Amino acid sequence: MSDKVVVPSLADLRQRKSEKWRGFPSDVLPLPVAEMDFPIAEPIKASLRDMIDRSDTGYLGAIPELKESFATFAKNLWGWQLDANHVRIASDVGVAAVEILRVLIKPGDKVLIDTPVYNNFFNWINEVKAERVEVPLLKDGLHYTLDLAGIERAYQAGVKVHLLCNPQNPTGTVHSKSELQKIADLANQYGVIVISDEIHAPLTYVTKDFHPYLAVSDNARRTGITITSASKSFNIAGLKCAIYIAEDERLNELLATMPMAVHYRASLFGGVASAAAFASGQSWLTSVLAQLDENRKFVDSLIRSRIPAIGYRIPDCSYLAWLDLSALNLGENPAATLLERGRVALNPGHTYGSQYSQFARLNFATSHELITDGIERILKAL
Ligand SMILES: Cc1ncc(COP(=O)(O)O)c(C=O)c1O
Incomplete structure (x- = not known):
């Protein structure tokens, strides 16, 4: 109850x-x-009160408890087995997306979005001066699904990165495992990197209906980077902490070239509160x-x-x-x-x-x- x-x-x-x-x-x-x-959530409040009481208000450094609590949360909820060492930190999902795009592409490269989609996807693409390619979702009445044929045509025409909203804001669509597997196969075939924004995932009403992109297939692990955070599902956006994860060695090497500041610009409050959310929320x-x-x-x-x-x-x-x-x-x-x-x-x-x-x-x-x-x-x- x-x-x-x-x-x-x-x-x-x-x-x-x-x-x-x-x-x-x-x-x-x-x-x-x-x-x-x-x-x-009470455990989040308690973790913040404790920090205030001890004047623990400095910079964010190592925070293994956040990486481990997310890995356990993802395994318990979705059966996604990820290596906590692959979890990296940024101040919010928007910053993670923009900084990842900066290492993956150069200005003018094509980034695909499936519209209608979270309005800041447009801003992030503008921020890195990429070319936006829109593939509208297919609409059956008021039910939306990914246009896999349209996505393949766009990949063929030179898309470098697919910014995927999984699950979808604003339509509330939860993409199926087979759709995500198909995207992963296409991404592998055409050399596209999929950035999967999974910030709304814990708010999926039927938990088993959500599929973390990195858990759907080997091709997904080869082609994917997940960006997410506790900020949406635990309502702590103001605390400023997000995570991003790749499981492919080559992608991890690329992510390792990002400035150190991407990590420490996140907030200590956000890191500790997110760990409390994933562990006890x-x-x-x-x-x-x-x-x-x-x-x-x-x-x-x-x-x-x-x-x-x-x-x-x-x-x-x-x-x-x-x-x-x-x-x-x-x-x-x-x-x-x-x-x-x-x-x-x-x-x-x-x-x-x-x-x-x-x-x-x-x-x-x-x-x-x-x-x-x-x-x-x-x-x-x-
Ligand atoms: C799909 C999606 N991604 C990212 C964000 C924003 O996340 P952050 O505040 O961590 O940048 C939102 C906020 O509503 C969102 O809906």
Whole structure:
């Protein structure tokens, strides 16, 4: 049995100093930014309190407990046997992605993304001055899958790196083992490196449905680098610590050429808290997933009863609802219209891919009361 998650009151949430709560005027209900409104896990709080009490607030050095706790967490959850010595550290997943791209490619090289996809993938590619190649996901109603034929054509045409969102933000798709194996075979055939962003993986509702890229085949181990962190699933993005892993010798040699600073620019708080999350956060994670499972269905029932014209497929992972608002006639940028007229903030769809301007992303990691308020504000704006 898991404990019930208790969401702080709106007044308490508004005291938070994070982007979600500081990014908008106080009459706006903020439902963008992937942070959860839930209290963080007790073992994480205890590890941070202990550090504060002992003024242990210096730089991050060696942190074997993080590497080992992640390896154990990955083995217990997904049966992925990885060598803890292959776990490397960066300040966040974005920094890991950009620094890895810097050693893998040169400006002008092609990097593939499967759109719609996490908006910062676009920024990371721009940051390293690579050429973005978009292969849109295939869409069957509101269910999205990888376009394997399109991916093969792009690989053939010279893609160097495939930045894969596994599982997928914003659509909530969890890629199947056979799709990932096919990507690994193609990557091996065409000499492509796959950077698999697995930050949302622990939030997959049916644990066995998620497959770590590096665990699907020998070709995946040959071609893959995983980037991930405890920041999304344990809600500690502000603590700044992520990990990245390669199992192939040649890729590890390349990663070893990265500046030392990539490691020590991460925070000691983040390293210690992430180790506590992976080692002792499982019961909290179970409670949170039970709550999110209720919430994803609650969003569905509210939409059906209040605004059935919104297209919504219950996501298979994480707490992001990808809403098709095209039937609502809200103009060129529905999220902007909803903000203006309904005082509710969602992420605008076009930032995940230009053809998704009629979509918006809603974060449901909050109370039923605030989810209801969010849907009522959308209704008010129509
Ligand atoms: C797929 C994906 N990758 C990375 C991030 C951001 O991670 P970080 O804050 O560690 O850079 C997010 C945040 O929502 C995300 O959805």
